[in-house]
Amino acid sequence: MTPLLELEGVTVTLGGRVVLDGVNLRLADGQFTGLIGSNGAGKTTLLRVALGLLTPQRGRVLIGGQPARRRAELVGYVPQKVELDPDLPLRVADLVGLGLDGHRLGLPLPSRTRAARVAEALEAAGAAHLAGQRAGRLSGGEQQRVMIAHAIVARPRLLLLDEPLANLDLPSAKAIVSVLASVAAERGVGVLISAHDMNPLLPVMDQVAYMADGRLAAGSTGEVIRSEVLSELYGHPVEVIHVRDRVLVVAG
Amino acid sequence: MSPLVTALVVGAVVAAVSGPVGVFMVARGQSFAGHALADAGTTGGAAGYLAGVNVLYGFVAFNLVAAAAMEALGGRRAIARDVATGVVLGASLALTALFLHIETSTATTGATVTVLFGSLFSLAPGTVPVVAALGAVSLALSALLYRPLLLSAVHPDLARARGVHPALVGAGYLAALSLAVSLSAVTIGAILSTALLVGPAAAALHLVRRPAAAMALASLAALACTLGGVGLAYASYHWPPAGRGWPVSFFVVASVLLVYGASLAARRR
Numbered sequence: 001m002t003p004l005l006e007l008e009g010v011t012v013t014l015g016g017r018v019v020l021d022g023v024n025l026r027l028a029d030g031q032f033t034g035l036i037g038s039n040g041a042g043k044t045t046l047l048r049v050a051l052g053l054l055t056p057q058r059g060r061v062l063i064g065g066q067p068a069r070r071r072a073e074l075v076g077y078v079p080q081k082v083e084l085d086p087d088l089p090l091r092v093a094d095l096v097g098l099g100l101d102g103h104r105l106g107l108p109l110p111s112r113t114r115a116a117r118v119a120e121a122l123e124a125a126g127a128a129h130l131a132g133q134r135a136g137r138l139s140g141g142e143q144q145r146v147m148i149a150h151a152i153v154a155r156p157r158l159l160l161l162d163e164p165l166a167n168l169d170l171p172s173a174k175a176i177v178s179v180l181a182s183v184a185a186e187r188g189v190g191v192l193i194s195a196h197d198m199n200p201l202l203p204v205m206d207q208v209a210y211m212a213d214g215r216l217a218a219g220s221t222g223e224v225i226r227s228e229v230l231s232e233l234y235g236h237p238v239e240v241i242h243v244r245d246r247v248l249v250v251a252g
Numbered sequence: 253m254s255p256l257v258t259a260l261v262v263g264a265v266v267a268a269v270s271g272p273v274g275v276f277m278v279a280r281g282q283s284f285a286g287h288a289l290a291d292a293g294t295t296g297g298a299a300g301y302l303a304g305v306n307v308l309y310g311f312v313a314f315n316l317v318a319a320a321a322m323e324a325l326g327g328r329r330a331i332a333r334d335v336a337t338g339v340v341l342g343a344s345l346a347l348t349a350l351f352l353h354i355e356t357s358t359a360t361t362g363a364t365v366t367v368l369f370g371s372l373f374s375l376a377p378g379t380v381p382v383v384a385a386l387g388a389v390s391l392a393l394s395a396l397l398y399r400p401l402l403l404s405a406v407h408p409d410l411a412r413a414r415g416v417h418p419a420l421v422g423a424g425y426l427a428a429l430s431l432a433v434s435l436s437a438v439t440i441g442a443i444l445s446t447a448l449l450v451g452p453a454a455a456a457l458h459l460v461r462r463p464a465a466a467m468a469l470a471s472l473a474a475l476a477c478t479l480g481g482v483g484l485a486y487a488s489y490h491w492p493p494a495g496r497g498w499p500v501s502f503f504v505v506a507s508v509l510l511v512y513g514a515s516l517a518a519r520r521r
Binding site (some may be wrong): 051052053072075077079082084085087088089090091094095098101102103104105106107108132133134150 | 275278279281395396397398399400402403405406407409410411412413414415416454456457458460461462463464465466
């Protein structure tokens with residue numbers, strides 16, 4: 001079967017620095033993949049490549065078997081650090097509606113199907129109660145739910161999220177993860193989510209893609225989150241430590 | 253058409269345009285760019301005086317040139333855009349100084365006051381169709397780019413991921429803003445023209461949540477300020493000290509400030 005997302009030997013050099021170094025990654029429909037790594041490991045660049053916003057110097061990026069650039073309608077996206085101004089004149093429902101037709105020219109015409117799609121996406125993201133509020137005046141966790149509703153309203157097959165858990169407290173992060181897990185399970189949407197801490201994702205990840213210095217190792221958590229594999233990836237010894245139900249990666 | 257009617261019609265068109273264009277300007281964080289465009293327009297107004305053509309054409313031509321220069325020099329990053337805006341602003345004001353110096357040393361037409369502070373009561377009646385047409389173009393551009401502008405305001409990468417070029421959308425909007433600023437400049441003068449764009453829009457953003465509602469409210473507030481300002485200026489011909497009337501721009505901008513202050517108070521509650 002054709003994978004939903006396929007990166008093959010993807011290499012990206014930005015300003016003379018190798019940011020992605022021969023990266024391979026496959027993602028199937030409904031599969032939940034955590035893209036884990038510290039700051040500067042190449043996570044954002046990988047997501048931008050998958051979105052078709054950045055063309056790699058080498059390698060192939062395919063979505064549903066076709067070049068990523070031409071498949072934008074199959075992809076939902078939540079960018080890193082969305083900071084909505086409190087005075088931005090958008091209600092939550094308006095912002096989510098832009099996920100359906102924000103790229104079109106002209107004024108939006110109100111329609112019952114459009115409103116129903118927006119309501120359905122808000123419901124799936126656990127944000128139905130926020131619909132009439134001003135988007136910029138919500139808390140960080142509420143804004144992330146709204147951005148997720150924005151990303152899934154056009155019914156994409158692939159959802160890309162750049163550090164959606166950053167700056168969230170643990171309960172909010174857990175709530176967002178469970179929303180995403182049910183989007184993957186119930187709608188068959190492939191989810192690729194970047195995070196610098198893998199722990200909130202451990203209960204739901206089908207696959208982990210671990211990045212260090214532009215290189216990537218992918219597989220089940222049992223295969224990848226091991227001292228030998230990560231030491232090889234980092235190029236220096238690191239140790240994987242299990243503390244209760246948490247996993248820590250420390251320099252050995 | 254009597255000068256008062258001309259003033260009221262032009263003021264109404266300008267107010268209608270400044271609502272939508274102003275809401276986008278404030279929401280996109282481009283108030284400084286708008287103000288710089290307005291000041292750059294003084295170069296065109298002064299050049300228009302020297303060449304003996306309608307100052308409105310001078311404003312429009314130079315605002316569009318300044319907008320293009322800011323786009324060309326600016327690029328994507330906020331700081332680089334601010335610098336480009338500042339450089340264009342400085343260069344055009346230097347030219348304005350030169351043109352007004354030449355003009356005022358050879359004639360006594362009141363060019364400086366007209367260009368800087370407006371000339372609503374001395375507009376040629378033939379200006380009205382031109383103002384209406386330019387206003388329609390500015391509104392049409394804003395309506396055309398409505399959704400991509402809002403999407404880019406949420407996050408430019410969301411627009412890019414959907415195949416929208418934020419730079420292209422931004423350039424189209426800057427053209428709409430240039431026209432709105434030019435129209436505002438003939439009403440209350442170039443250096444005050446952004447007051448009519450910023451004030452009502454910022455007040456509306458405090459009060460309502462929907463984009464279309466904010467734009468309608470901003471237009472209404474601008475309309476009230478403009479028509480009220482024209483009325484007060486007309487009445488002020490009988491006021492002290494000289495019985496020559498107070499400037500329209502003073503009344504319009506004072507009303508704008510009152511509206512903005514009231515919106516701040518309403519938001520606090």
